Amino acid sequence: MRSAICERLGVEFPLFAFSHCRDVVAAVTNAGGFGVLGAVAYSAEQLDTELSWIDAQVGGRPYGVDVLVPGRTEGPRATVPESHLSFTTGLLQRYGVPFAASPAGFGDRVSARGATELIEVALRHPVGLIASALGPPPPQMVSMAREAGVPVAALVGTVEHARRQVEAGADIVVAQGTEAGGHTGEIATMVLVPQVVDAVAPVPVLAAGGIASGRQMAAAMALGAEGVWCGSVWLTTEEAETPQSVKRKMLAASSLDTVRSRSRTGKPARQLASAWTAAWDSGEDSPGPLGMPLQMVLAESAMARVVQAAERGEPGAVELANYFVGQVVGQLDQVKPARQVVYEMIEEFGDAIERLSRLTG
Amino acid sequence: MRSAICERLGVEFPLFAFSHCRDVVAAVTNAGGFGVLGAVAYSAEQLDTELSWIDAQVGGRPYGVDVLVPGRTEGPRATVPESHLSFTTGLLQRYGVPFAASPAGFGDRVSARGATELIEVALRHPVGLIASALGPPPPQMVSMAREAGVPVAALVGTVEHARRQVEAGADIVVAQGTEAGGHTGEIATMVLVPQVVDAVAPVPVLAAGGIASGRQMAAAMALGAEGVWCGSVWLTTEEAETPQSVKRKMLAASSLDTVRSRSRTGKPARQLASAWTAAWDSGEDSPGPLGMPLQMVLAESAMARVVQAAERGEPGAVELANYFVGQVVGQLDQVKPARQVVYEMIEEFGDAIERLSRLTG
Structure with a gap:
């Protein structure tokens, strides 16, 4: 696909796969998408091991790492x-x-200190994206990523948060609707995405929440997103450690x-x-x-x-x-390889756009 | 636009406008969409007056009537x-x-008896659609509409309700996401629409909830809807009696x-x-x-x-x-004529599809 974000991140298809499972990350990246490893459950040493494994699988194809950086916590x-x-x-x-x-033992890594350590580890690997799941990326995270030439993505659930994330240095905004799995706001993807796209332009926006098929991907991109960020759909794949x-x-x-x-x-x-x-x-x-x-x-x-x-x-x-999962769970009724999920989404995405094009002649 | 539902209902553009205001209904119908008058607030006599006024405005162009038929009530x-x-x-x-x-005085019309009276009035006018906002259309409503050759549309918020509505005789299903204004379920439009489309095919599905722009309309149709059903966007038009x-x-x-x-x-x-x-x-x-x-x-x-x-x-x-309004209220920041809203949606819809087509080359 020819789009700005595909060229920038060196990806064939702007389908971002968030997963805690390295096998899913590698499979999606190898199928032409962009795997993003959710690193919150790992220690620095474990993350290093996981990323080395991924490096060996993907032969230089792009992947990323997501850390959970809470805006405020009750303190360790x-x-x-x-x-x-x-x-x-x-x-x-x-x-x-x-x-x-x-x-x-668990709480430590959900802190700015823990997140920084994970980011340091990530940047020792050839990652193509660092994502922050909660709150604006801390200045140190942004400066570390900038220095390494790695773009920073940030998840948001409101227009106001999107603006703040861009001011804090986010290069890519992931606008996540209420139907998403995991931490999520109240505004639905259909309503949130166009508002965020307009508010942060020309910063590229990925859509998240309610996307587990090619039709949903086409819909998200009709709203103005440059790609999609999916999590739930991988949880029932063969590779998932669910x-x-x-x-x-x-x-x-x-x-x-x-x-x-x-x-x-x-x-x-x-x-x-x-x-x-x-x-x-x-x-x-x-x-x-x-x-x-x-x-x-x-x-x-x-x-x-x-x-x-x-x-x-x-x-x-x-x-x-x-476990955390979005409303698309109602569509998931078969275990499939992650690679097959990617290929089916690409095919259905193309069909949906062709169908729309025929409508307008 | 060339689509099955446009041909069936004699409409240029599959944009359905739900409004309690006759001026909005007439303006949208005259601009190439399909106005639907929400009749729950009217007595039989008032409805007859409103529909006669619309008949005089639209010169035979298609419009419809929506009645609120509750599945179960506490009784009058x-x-x-x-x-x-x-x-x-x-x-x-x-x-x-x-x-x-x-x-x-008000409760009477929110009953099967009250709704039947309103449907009788509606069918004395050249209406092109009867819609039921709550619960499966009662058998009498379906048979009255069938006899008059008028299709019946039914609003649903789950796949299960969509199946039941079609079994009860609905000719068109309006799948309404949680972001919609008024009576609404919990599932977001992005997730609900494709599931309903697949469950009731080949019955046509309109998408409702989160749709107030051409991009959102294109997204809804990428999901498989044959058209869209909008309510909130008309509330801030010049014509609206809000x-x-x-x-x-x-x-x-x-x-x-x-x-x-x-x-x-x-x-x-x-x-x-x-x-x-x-x-x-x-x-x-x-x-x-x-x-x-x-x-x-x-x-x-x-x-x-x-x-x-x-x-x-x-x-x-x-x-x-x-007042009842959906999450798209965040997009509504200017008072415009209803006709302008329709034209802007048509234009943005075309732009969105063109942009998608360029992506896939």
Whole structure:
């Protein structure tokens, strides 16, 4: 495809694949898209290992790294209150999952310091993009990336945030609608994208949220986006490391089966509705979710245990298990190789544009 | 434009304009679109007058009528409880609007009986479409329209409802995303439309929700819709009878200033966030909204008074005043003739498709 962003990033097709799984990143990049590794779950050493593996797979084709840089947090010294520990322990017990909360180690990387360390590691590899998932990119991140000649992308959910991100130095804006999985705002992709495109022009905009097919990609680009940023669609691919119990729930889910909940990270994030989200969001005894990163520290340690039990087929754990995913989960009903997903999107994208062109003669 | 639905309905451009204002309906039809008069606010006699006026304006060009047929209601004999009357009176008093609740007369037309009467009136005019805004069209409505050779359109917010509407006899499905104004579901247009298109093919689908520009129209048709159904964009046109105080709020609003609330009709409906929605949805003393039609009976009588006071510039009333509108309200910042809105959408639609065609060479 001939577009400014394709030329700038050296990509054949402006389809950006966000994934925590290196295999997905490499497969999409090798199929002509642009894989972006979500690095929040990794230590600096692990990230280095993952990126070296990707380097060996993609033969110089472009890929990127996404770090979670929270705008404000409660600080690393805050601890999870007893009320929230006991609610979590009690909740897991009711569903037959033994658990003694001992949160540690995870919160550190969701901080400006942790993010900077990950960016340093990333820039030692031939990455083509650094993305910031939450809040404006910190000045240090921008200057490090600039010095290395790597463009910075930033995710936004409002026009106001888009303007702020560009002022802070973002080279590419990812406008993410409420239908997206993970941290997301309230405005739908259909409404958000054209407003962001107009507000930040000539800065290129990628559309995110509600995009898992070629028709949806064509729609996003009709709105003025120069490409699309997809996350959910990779979660049910062959390569994805999504736990089987969660993958099965995703394949069976309809688009009504997600909820925007603070129960996993402390900030509103769209995910599969499950007994976990129901208990935190509307349970009578719920203490209400904590802020970020404390709720994330607590939830990640609990959900790690839940998923272990769900993978053994324990029914209570299966009811609790969930993961971040967008409303497109209702379209995902088959496990496919990531490469096939890319090829099908490219083909359907072309068909959609041809159909539109015929309408106008 | 050459498309099946344009030929079937005798329209130049598949842009459907839902409005309670006859001037908007006539202006859009005369500009090459398809005006649809929202008839719920009218008595049978008033509707007859409005349609005769439209007939005289449009010279045989196509237009339609939309009636609100609720699936289930609390029945016409239920009355508004004292707790809700006193909450409403107290709320308006706090904002300086004298009010003594005496709901009567409105609820009748939001019933299958009332809707049938309106359909009878409509079918005495040369209407080209009958639409049903809530729930499957009742068998009588379908048979009356069929006999008159008039297609029936039905609004849906889920794939399941789309299937049920087609089984009940709908000839055209309007798939409406959560970003839409008025009664709306939870699934965004970007996700809903392709799923509905695939589920009901070959029944034609119009997209609604988040569409107020040519780019958004092109996006909706890239998703597989054969046309678009727009409501919000007409509310700030010159012709619209939107009260000036509410129009000003709409012109100033961003896309974050709407809320999906049960406070005006008893069912979730997107509208401007205001002191009214805040008091009902999260006020400490709120009794919670009633069901439909009781909440509608109560809210309409109160809001009529609120708007009168807001039009006189009373600041408390301005804080309470609102109206149904979608997230596209953030795009509406100028009063324009409806005809100009249509022409601008047609032009931008063509530009968007040309831009997409150039991408793929």
